[in-house]
Amino acid sequence: MLKINNLHVSIEGKQIIKGLSLSINKGEVHALMGPNGSGKSTLSYVLSGKEGYEIEEGTIEYNGKNLLDLEVDERANAGLFLAFQYPMEIPGVQTSFFLKTAINSKRKFLGMPEIDALEFAKLIKSQAEDLGIGSEMLKRDLNVNYSGGEKKKQEILQMSILKPDMAILDETDSGLDIDALRIVSEGVNKLRSEQNSFLVITHYQRLLNYIKPDFVHIIADGRIVKSGDFSLALELEEKGYEDISKTA
Ligand SMILES: Nc1ncnc2c1ncn2[C@@H]1O[C@H](COP(=O)(O)OP(=O)(O)OP(=O)(O)O)[C@@H](O)[C@H]1O
Ligand SMILES: [Mg+2]
Numbered sequence: 001m002l003k004i005n006n007l008h009v010s011i012e013g014k015q016i017i018k019g020l021s022l023s024i025n026k027g028e029v030h031a032l033m034g035p036n037g038s039g040k041s042t043l044s045y046v047l048s049g050k051e052g053y054e055i056e057e058g059t060i061e062y063n064g065k066n067l068l069d070l071e072v073d074e075r076a077n078a079g080l081f082l083a084f085q086y087p088m089e090i091p092g093v094q095t096s097f098f099l100k101t102a103i104n105s106k107r108k109f110l111g112m113p114e115i116d117a118l119e120f121a122k123l124i125k126s127q128a129e130d131l132g133i134g135s136e137m138l139k140r141d142l143n144v145n146y147s148g149g150e151k152k153k154q155e156i157l158q159m160s161i162l163k164p165d166m167a168i169l170d171e172t173d174s175g176l177d178i179d180a181l182r183i184v185s186e187g188v189n190k191l192r193s194e195q196n197s198f199l200v201i202t203h204y205q206r207l208l209n210y211i212k213p214d215f216v217h218i219i220a221d222g223r224i225v226k227s228g229d230f231s232l233a234l235e236l237e238e239k240g241y242e243d244i245s246k247t248a
Helices: 040-048 072-077 095-109 117-130 135-139 148-162 178-191 205-210 230-247
Strands: 002-011 014-024 029-033 053-062 080-083 090-094 166-170 197-201 215-220 223-228
Touching (some): 002 040, 014 029, 014 040, 014 053, 014 223, 029 230, 040 053, 040 072, 040 166, 040 197, 072 080, 072 095, 080 148, 095 117, 095 135, 117 135, 117 148, 117 178, 148 166, 148 178, 215 230, 223 230
Parallel strands (some): 029 197, 166 197
Antiparallel strands (some): 002 014, 002 053, 215 223
């Protein structure tokens, strides 16, 4: 589904990703862990199509297509979803309006008519309730003055509604209280199926106890230095990055 090969990326002349390769098949959940500044968010920005990143070398294939040829909206239409480490605040845009626009843009791409107002209200109500998001929050401007955890939940709500084929979650667990962590994990597990894949970026093994990943990768200085199964996350918790990198 997603195949990254020997990726080299620089920002303003500084190389950040230095030969990263990663393959994610349909139905798989991969966790990406690594020290601060190792390039995890940079990778997610590159996948999202954010401007300013220079791809110096390497390829990214998504569902057999060259991902780098696709515009940001084309990537979303192709079923790629990104939850950012720092979700953007959009003053003047009501959260529910934003969600409706996102759904309708996907439906338009699929040749479907716009979602019926009643159907949308029902959908959003049930999904928001599952995540413990109150209806008054959906009336507020997107992410504006939301608490850190509320922003993360909002990202998961968006994901639950769009049902992407491939979701990349960049530290969606950071800043969540224990209950919210469980709720957010349930949101992911509910969507999880043989049809879709996840790349979960996290610093904490705790999240991975709820979302059992099939594979765990460790990134250091712009490349993957070690891959394994869930036990690698446990090993990491015990030994820390420095020791793990040494044995890589
Ligand atoms: N626009 C930019 N200009 C210069 N350097 C940048 C820019 N964006 C990112 N970097 C640098 O690239 C490196 C990788 O950053 P990135 O955000 O990908 O790290 P990360 O692995 O997500 O870290 P964290 O765990 O703290 O979220 C850092 O050293 C960062 O300072
Ligand atoms: Mg980051």
